[in-house]
Amino acid sequence: VDGEGRKMSKSLGNVVDPQDVIQRYGADVLRLWAVSSDYRGDVRISEDILRQMAEVYRKIRNTLRFLLGNLGDFDPARDAVAYADLPELDRWALARLAQLVERVRKAYDEYQYHLLYHAIHNFCVLDLSAFYLDVLKDRLYASRRDEPARRAAQTVLYQLARTLTLLLAPVLCHTAEEVWSHLPRMQGDPDSVHLALMPEPPAGWRDEDLLARYELLLAVRDDVNRALEQARRQGVVEVAAQARVKLAPPPGEAARLLERYLEQLPELFLVSEVALVPAAEGPVTAGGTAVPGLGVAVEASGHPRCARCWRYVPDVGADPGHPELCRRCAAVVAERS
Numbered sequence: 086v087d088g089e090g091r092k093m094s095k096s097l098g099n100v101v102d103p104q105d106v107i108q109r110y111g112a113d114v115l116r117l118w119a120v121s122s123d124y125r126g127d128v129r130i131s132e133d134i135l136r137q138m139a140e141v142y143r144k145i146r147n148t149l150r151f152l153l154g155n156l157g158d159f160d161p162a163r164d165a166v167a168y169a170d171l172p173e174l175d176r177w178a179l180a181r182l183a184q185l186v187e188r189v190r191k192a193y194d195e196y197q198y199h200l201l202y203h204a205i206h207n208f209c210v211l212d213l214s215a216f217y218l219d220v221l222k223d224r225l226y227a228s229r230r231d232e233p234a235r236r237a238a239q240t241v242l243y244q245l246a247r248t249l250t251l252l253l254a255p256v257l258c259h260t261a262e263e264v265w266s267h268l269p270r271m272q273g274d275p276d277s278v279h280l281a282l283m284p285e286p287p288a289g290w291r292d293e294d295l296l297a298r299y300e301l302l303l304a305v306r307d308d309v310n311r312a313l314e315q316a317r318r319q320g321v322v323e324v325a326a327q328a329r330v331k332l333a334p335p336p337g338e339a340a341r342l343l344e345r346y347l348e349q350l351p352e353l354f355l356v357s358e359v360a361l362v363p364a365a366e367g368p369v370t371a372g373g374t375a376v377p378g379l380g381v382a383v384e385a386s387g388h389p390r391c392a393r394c395w396r397y398v399p400d401v402g403a404d405p406g407h408p409e410l411c412r413r414c415a416a417v418v419a420e421r422s
Contacts, residue, residue: 086127086129088134089131090127099131101131101135110139112259113256113259114135116258117138117141118130120202122199123199148209148249149264151218152242152245152246153267153268155238155239155242156242156243160269161243166237168289171240172234175237176290177217177292178212178217179286180292180296181296182208182290183290186286188200188201205252205253220352220353221238223396227394227414228413229416243269246264247268251284252284254278258279262278262279298342302342302346302353304376305334305339305373308373309332309354309356309381310325310354312381321383322383322384326396327357327385328356328384328386329359329384329386329387330350330358330382330383331362331381331382332360333361333380334361334380335373335376356386358386358388389402392410394413394414400412404416
């Protein structure tokens, strides 16, 4: 039926020609529309629906492009970091990936294709683009090429790219083959993605305790982002990286967790500093929505900005040879010169 629920008819002029869709959007967009439809009810298609599918496809493709774009100097046989040596954030990403594989394979087995469509789309948009990949950019772009933390990030990006490509191959068959042709290969990999088996993540990737901790940290991050947006509108800060965030958590689990992760919070929130205080103070104060009882205050950091990584950190100018750079960036630039 069409977008308004009317049966397609030549007399109504609402028939959608698949060949026309393929010529304008590509076959993979049409295939994505097919799996997004719950065939237990009326299957709708219209120009608006196809445009929405093209936008979803673009987001998935751009995610894969970002993953590939950061693997140009990565050899999984030479550079991969062991799971036990990965930072906790990277292990969280693999735990979420393991959950995704389980949901998608179950959806394939039960012919519930619309479920795998939603699972993959949400994973690319919410878990990756809106959080993990955003946090990872500093490590990927500003660190030394062979920095262990950067290689750890690339190890996870490789697993993400490989696993997503395998999961998508039955649906986005042309896109998956294109990605596979550029993906660093492991020994024994076939030439075509359509000759490879579905992924089976190691059992060690599943970490329910880690996922539970990050569920709370991400809820705090949501409240911090709301306060940062309010601070930007009011001119307190120009960008989030410039912000000093004060958190006044309610007593209990949230307070204990934030104290435990205090050193990692600036990286997770993409801000200059994070401090825990008895009560939120500052020019901008917001109450917790995702975490009831959480107080959030935002003010401008007093630190200078590094000209290379754009972080506002206290050690900018620590190296007299590079007064405009932070200590890390000065060391990287000195090594390359």
